[in-house]
Amino acid sequence: MxxxxxxxxxxxxxxxxxxxxxARSLVGGLVAAGVDPAGxxxxxxxxxxxxxxxxxxxxxxxxxxxxxxxxxxxxVFAVKPQVMREVCxxxxxxxxxxxxxxxxxxxxxxxxxxxxWLGGGLPVVRTMxxxxxxxxxxxxxxxxxxxxxDAGRERADRLLxxxxxxxxxxxxxLMDAVTGTSGSGPAYVFLLAEAMEAAxxxxxxxxxxxRTLAQQTLLGAARMLTxxxxxxxxxxxxxxxxxxxxxxxxxxxxxxxxxxxxxxAVHAATRRGGELSAAND
Ligand SMILES: NC(=O)C1=CN([C@@H]2O[C@H](COP(=O)(O)OP(=O)(O)OC[C@H]3O[C@@H](n4cnc5c(N)ncnc54)[C@H](O)[C@@H]3O)[C@@H](O)[C@H]2O)C=CC1
Ligand SMILES: O=C(O)[C@@H]1CCC=N1
Numbered sequence: 001m002x003x004x005x006x007x008x009x010x011x012x013x014x015x016x017x018x019x020x021x022x023a024r025s026l027v028g029g030l031v032a033a034g035v036d037p038a039g040x041x042x043x044x045x046x047x048x049x050x051x052x053x054x055x056x057x058x059x060x061x062x063x064x065x066x067x068x069x070x071x072x073x074x075x076v077f078a079v080k081p082q083v084m085r086e087v088c089x090x091x092x093x094x095x096x097x098x099x100x101x102x103x104x105x106x107x108x109x110x111x112x113x114x115x116x117w118l119g120g121g122l123p124v125v126r127t128m129x130x131x132x133x134x135x136x137x138x139x140x141x142x143x144x145x146x147x148x149x150d151a152g153r154e155r156a157d158r159l160l161x162x163x164x165x166x167x168x169x170x171x172x173x174l175m176d177a178v179t180g181t182s183g184s185g186p187a188y189v190f191l192l193a194e195a196m197e198a199a200x201x202x203x204x205x206x207x208x209x210x211r212t213l214a215q216q217t218l219l220g221a222a223r224m225l226t227x228x229x230x231x232x233x234x235x236x237x238x239x240x241x242x243x244x245x246x247x248x249x250x251x252x253x254x255x256x257x258x259x260x261x262x263x264x265a266v267h268a269a270t271r272r273g274g275e276l277s278a279a280n281d
Contacts, residue, residue: 015068015069015075015100016040025131026163028057028134033162041061041069042062066090070094074101077106080106081276084104101123102118105129108274111144125143125152127141128142138164142160181266196217221235
């Protein structure tokens with residue numbers, strides 16, 4: 001959607017069903033990327049959320065999802081997995097009439113479920129973005145069902161690329177692992193930040209100093225990871241002087257089962273994705 005000048009109702013306009021945290025991040029990315037906000041139509045029952053989206057981005061907002069999707073060529077489903085079935089059922093007639101490209105960002109919910117709930121036979125792209133999308137620094141995994149053609153893939157890719165990097169996944173069964181890795185992943189880093197800050201305070205540092213030290217360390221390390229072209233193990237090796245301070249810390253992490261704990265956490269999130277699919281079918 002790089003510099004689209006979509007007018008409301010034209011097939012190049014985009015409808016968001018759900019205008020919460022993630023939709024807000026994606027809409028911010030689209031508008032920053034040059035998409036005409038007049039062609040972005042958002043449905044949300046929450047009046048405050050609607051007003052904020054209109055004020056902040058100049059998009060159109062509707063209480064009624066059917067009004068938001070009218071004439072839109074791409075429908076982005078951004079409601080919670082728990083209400084997805086009901087929301088889709090309410091739009092099935094319009095979906096069958098309009099044959100939009102369906103894009104979902106919901107955890108767990110499969111492309112087959114979305115297609116079935118919307119009446120069947122539709123091109124569906126199941127995606128999993130993450131909250132750094134707000135800064136254009138997100139990453140999104142995408143899976144397309146067999147009905148999505150090259151133009152549909154391109155449209156979905158452009159939509160999510162305004163939020164950061166995109167990674168296409170061929171096997172939909174792996175989308176729950178994407179959720180467990182990058183969808184939920186920012187929270188793992190925030191937990192590490194909390195733990196580092198608390199540990200620094202416990203060692204006697206002032207809270208504001210502890211926060212700055214932890215935050216800048218994570219920022220600097222993340223930039224080295226993405227900008228140096230070096231694998232993480234090599235970057236770690238360069239910090240770790242023989243018998244030095246880092247070695248003492250890393251040995252403590254390893255003895256405590258850090259890697260296994262991360263693997264268990266990612267697995268729990270991955271498994272929860274499957275449960276969300278089954279529980280809301
Ligand atoms: N928060 C995150 O880090 C990520 C969330 N997701 C997925 O994004 C989806 C939305 O999550 P959030 O934005 O975090 O939740 P949220 O609660 O901030 O947003 C959901 C929005 O849907 C609205 N809504 C409820 N019923 C509706 C209806 N019938 N029609 C239209 N809108 C309706 C709510 O008023 C709310 O504003 C979920 O499916 C989640 O799995 C995906 C990737 C990351
Ligand atoms: O916690 C969740 O279910 C959503 C999906 C990925 C991030 N947040």
